[in-house]
Structure formats: structure tokens, C-alpha cells
Amino acid sequence: MKNNWWNDLAEKLQDAADRKDSKCFHDNLKKAYGPHDVHSAPIRSKDGATLYTNQSDILQCWAEHFNSMLNQQSSFDHTVLNEIPQWPVLESLAEPPSLSEVQRAIKQLSNGKAPGADSIPAEVYTVQAWWDSTDTLTC
16 A cells, blocks of 8 residues: 555655646645755754754744854945956847737746746736737637
8 A cells, every 4th residue: 555655655756756747746746755944953062052943042043143144244345346347338229129028928938847937827917918828719
């Protein structure tokens, strides 16, 4: 019984890999590995004397670490910015994209992926592009 389950899961994984269906592959891979145990590994304090195992202590230790790493005085010499060569501004980049550029971008979208900043999935754009390309609705 258990061997049949593993064989079936292996076939599903191979089929998803062959079809390049990453979502199905990942879902079946999660079944193989079982539930994901979310916990933090213990870490030592800055001086190494204390071992933190409590979640709030670990978070506080990380906050102190990144605070000390990221909030330092900058010793940047701003005169080096004048040494960087300046490129001419391309005014064509300010123009809106052409219809053919938009259609080419829509064709390159992958379905089944997370939506972008606009929260609109790729399927909406591809269906709309297909709908615009048909003259009449046929059944």
C-alpha cells in the first residue's frame, strides 16, 4: 500500500517535470517531504556567552545584529560621482509602448505565476488579448 503511494507520487512528479508544470511539481514534492516544521534554530549572543532558544530572544538578537550592521556612519566621498561618465538621455524611453510591444510582452507572460504589483494575474491579460484578436464569438 505504502509502496503504491510512493510509486504514484513519483509518477506524478515525473509527469509534472516533463510538462514543466512547476506548481504541480512543487505541490507533489511537498507531499513527499511531509509537513514543513517552522521553527528557528538557536543562536548565540554577540559575545557568544548566551544561547538563545526563545523566539522573541532570537528576533531581538537579529534586530540588534542588523541594526549594528546597517546603521553605521557613511564615509562615502561624493566627489567620485563627478567621475562617472554621463550618458545622453534617450527621449524615446518616455514614449508609451506601441501596440506590437504590448502584444509581444503579453505573449511572453507565464500563466500560473504570482501576479505583479498590479495584482492582476497573467491569465487576465492573455484572455483579453485573445478576446481582442477574435472578430466574433463562435460556439
